[in-house]
Amino acid sequence: MNKRKLESNRPQILITNDDGIYAPGIYFLWKALKDHADITVVAPAGEQSAKALSITLSQPLHIRKVSWEGNTENLWSVTGTPADCVKLALREILNKTPDLIVSGINRGSNLGRNVLYSGTVGAAIEGSFQDIPSIAFSCQDFFEPDYETASRYIPHIIEYILNHPLPEGTLLNVNFPEKKLGKFKGFKMTSQGNNQWIENPDKRTHPAEGHHYYWLGCQLKRKASNDVWIEQGYITAVPVHIGDLTDWSHLKDKKEHFEKFFPEE
Amino acid sequence: MNKRKLESNRPQILITNDDGIYAPGIYFLWKALKDHADITVVAPAGEQSAKALSITLSQPLHIRKVSWEGNTENLWSVTGTPADCVKLALREILNKTPDLIVSGINRGSNLGRNVLYSGTVGAAIEGSFQDIPSIAFSCQDFFEPDYETASRYIPHIIEYILNHPLPEGTLLNVNFPEKKLGKFKGFKMTSQGNNQWIENPDKRTHPAEGHHYYWLGCQLKRKASNDVWIEQGYITAVPVHIGDLTDWSHLKDKKEHFEKFFPEE
Numbered sequence: 001m002n003k004r005k006l007e008s009n010r011p012q013i014l015i016t017n018d019d020g021i022y023a024p025g026i027y028f029l030w031k032a033l034k035d036h037a038d039i040t041v042v043a044p045a046g047e048q049s050a051k052a053l054s055i056t057l058s059q060p061l062h063i064r065k066v067s068w069e070g071n072t073e074n075l076w077s078v079t080g081t082p083a084d085c086v087k088l089a090l091r092e093i094l095n096k097t098p099d100l101i102v103s104g105i106n107r108g109s110n111l112g113r114n115v116l117y118s119g120t121v122g123a124a125i126e127g128s129f130q131d132i133p134s135i136a137f138s139c140q141d142f143f144e145p146d147y148e149t150a151s152r153y154i155p156h157i158i159e160y161i162l163n164h165p166l167p168e169g170t171l172l173n174v175n176f177p178e179k180k181l182g183k184f185k186g187f188k189m190t191s192q193g194n195n196q197w198i199e200n201p202d203k204r205t206h207p208a209e210g211h212h213y214y215w216l217g218c219q220l221k222r223k224a225s226n227d228v229w230i231e232q233g234y235i236t237a238v239p240v241h242i243g244d245l246t247d248w249s250h251l252k253d254k255k256e257h258f259e260k261f262f263p264e265e
Numbered sequence: 266m267n268k269r270k271l272e273s274n275r276p277q278i279l280i281t282n283d284d285g286i287y288a289p290g291i292y293f294l295w296k297a298l299k300d301h302a303d304i305t306v307v308a309p310a311g312e313q314s315a316k317a318l319s320i321t322l323s324q325p326l327h328i329r330k331v332s333w334e335g336n337t338e339n340l341w342s343v344t345g346t347p348a349d350c351v352k353l354a355l356r357e358i359l360n361k362t363p364d365l366i367v368s369g370i371n372r373g374s375n376l377g378r379n380v381l382y383s384g385t386v387g388a389a390i391e392g393s394f395q396d397i398p399s400i401a402f403s404c405q406d407f408f409e410p411d412y413e414t415a416s417r418y419i420p421h422i423i424e425y426i427l428n429h430p431l432p433e434g435t436l437l438n439v440n441f442p443e444k445k446l447g448k449f450k451g452f453k454m455t456s457q458g459n460n461q462w463i464e465n466p467d468k469r470t471h472p473a474e475g476h477h478y479y480w481l482g483c484q485l486k487r488k489a490s491n492d493v494w495i496e497q498g499y500i501t502a503v504p505v506h507i508g509d510l511t512d513w514s515h516l517k518d519k520k521e522h523f524e525k526f527f528p529e530e
Contacts, residue, residue, distance in 0.1 A: 052317035053381050054346075057482040060469070080481075081319075083382075087464045088479060113394065115510065116318050129378065129461070160526055164519065170512045187527035189520045191511040196394070199352045204325070214353060216345075217322040237523065241512035245380065246456040247435045247504035254429065255454045258502065261425055262452035 011037045011099040011162055014127075016085045018048045018106065018119025021066055021077040025105035025147050029137065030068065030075075032151035033102070033158070038074075040098070041066070042089035044119075045077040049107075050217070051119035053126060056080040061088060082123035090130060099162065101127035104137030105147050105154075109175050111227050112195025115240060124171040125242060133161060134171040140178045140230060150176040153184065153235060170241040181233035188234045193227035276302045276364040276427055279392075281350045283313045283371065283384025286331055286342040290370035293412035294402065295333065295340075297419050298367070303339075305363070306331070307354035309384075310342040314373075315482070316384035318391060321345040326353060347388035355395060364427065366392035369402030370412050370419075374440050376492050377460025380505060389436040390507060398426060399436040405443045405495060415441040418449065418500060435506040446498035453499045458492035 013033060017026040021043040033039055045064065061084055066075040076093060078085045086101060106120040115121040120136050127134030137154060139145035157174060166172060177184065201214040230236045278298060282291040286308040298304055310329065326349055331340040341358060343350045351366060368388040375383040385401050392399030402419060404410035422439060431437060442449065466479040495501045
């Protein structure tokens with residue numbers, strides 16, 4: 001990151017995640033950015049993986065100060081989801097709209113359709129819905145991800161996005177490839193892959209009561225992936241835009257037929 | 266609903282919701298359909314409003330039998346989210362893929378961008394992701410919704426969809442207008458509106474500890490709505506398709522520039 005350049009305008013960055021405030025990924029993100037920007041961290045008090053864009057309506061939300069390396073300034077946990085964190089940060093914690101929202105670094109990839117299940121990307125979607133440039137960062141490794149190496153590249157990506165803004169309502173979904181592929185080969189901006197999981201719930205028996213219970217998150221199979229770049233060792237960046245979700249083709253085909261089927265009363 | 270027609274093929278329908286198995290909306294849905302189709306109900310044990318497409322990874326899921334009017338056959342609660350319910354129903358509870366997944370009847374509308382926050386629509390998105398025709402039903406009234414009247418129209422909509430299938434991956438998002446508008450004026454198939462909420466968290470003080478806490482779900486304002494049909498008293502049906510979310514325009518514009526900014530190593 002061009003330190004002088006960033007310091008001259010000192011961007012305001014909101015950091016969040018879905019693995020929770022005490023997950024190592026968010027700590028590395030904060031460490032990578034704290035000298036270059038005015039950072040506020042507002043992250044879930046507990047793990048919120050796969051919480052998508054969910055928000056908390058039936059429980060009140062508590063905001064608590066956090067301490068990292070003796071720092072307590074602008075570090076907060078919220079007893080809710082990533083989207084809750086973004087909403088409370090914007091309306092209750094920050095004095096002004098941040099220049100950027102950064103979510104992660106997530107433990108495990110967020111590719112293909114998983115952007116809609118992920119809380120990490122959910123926070124970035126919430127940011128993009130509020131017209132704030134947002135980036136989600138994820139490491140493909142679930143076991144022992146190398147956040148330190150990933151976080152060395154993050155200031156450069158952020159510098160790029162601050163200088164070359166995303167279109168309104170578009171977020172950037174960045175994934176770092178597996179460690180076993182060796183040194184990162186470079187960066188690719190690419191389209192959303194077809195990556196998706198098919199659940200194979202793991203059925204177990206309760207030790208005392210004898211009934212069955214189930215664990216989700218047990219992958220049966222992944223659709224043959226077309227995420228070729230990340231599998232070849234490139235850091236991938238997908239611009240994601242969630243706009244109008246209408247199936248216009250079906251609407252045009254069936255509108256008249258549907259409405260005639262149900263005459264006005 | 267054309268009873269004979271439906272009975273001759275006896276469709277298999279999975280019912281779920283996000284207000285929870287004991288919410289009145291799902292009970293009216295079940296009552297409206299149970300004589301016309303083979304119904305299995307798999308719904309959240311507790312309220313799961315605004316849970317979006319979230320799934321439960323850090324807790325095990327329990328499935329329990331439910332009794333309605335002395336019936337216990339094919340009625341189940343799951344200690345998770347609407348999407349969890351669909352996943353467990355498809356992989357653990359049902360013997361065959363259902364012809365249709367029906368979610369609701371939700372307390373409160375699910376219009377515009379709220380389709381991505383709603384657990385009701387989340388269940389239908391999960392169904393559409395699994396290539397099963399799915400319909401979400403919601404009543405615009407949050408206080409004292411008239412589920413009974415709404416549920417009289419639902420068999421007709423279901424009959425239509427069974428006979429005029431949705432495209433693969435497309436769900437139908439149906440909303441019933443407010444009671445105060447009087448008798449339903451008819452049906453409109455329409456596009457997704459621009460309805461969105463802006464949060465205004467309600468800040469309160471804990472009675473014993475003195476710290477602040479916050480309630481979300483307190484609407485500051487709604488963007489001027491273009492959902493004209495529902496506001497005029499029509500039942501609206503929006504075909505929703507969540508496919509590739511890539512911002513292709515930005516990708517085409519910036520791919521080369523982005524990749525040149527980060528030379529290969």
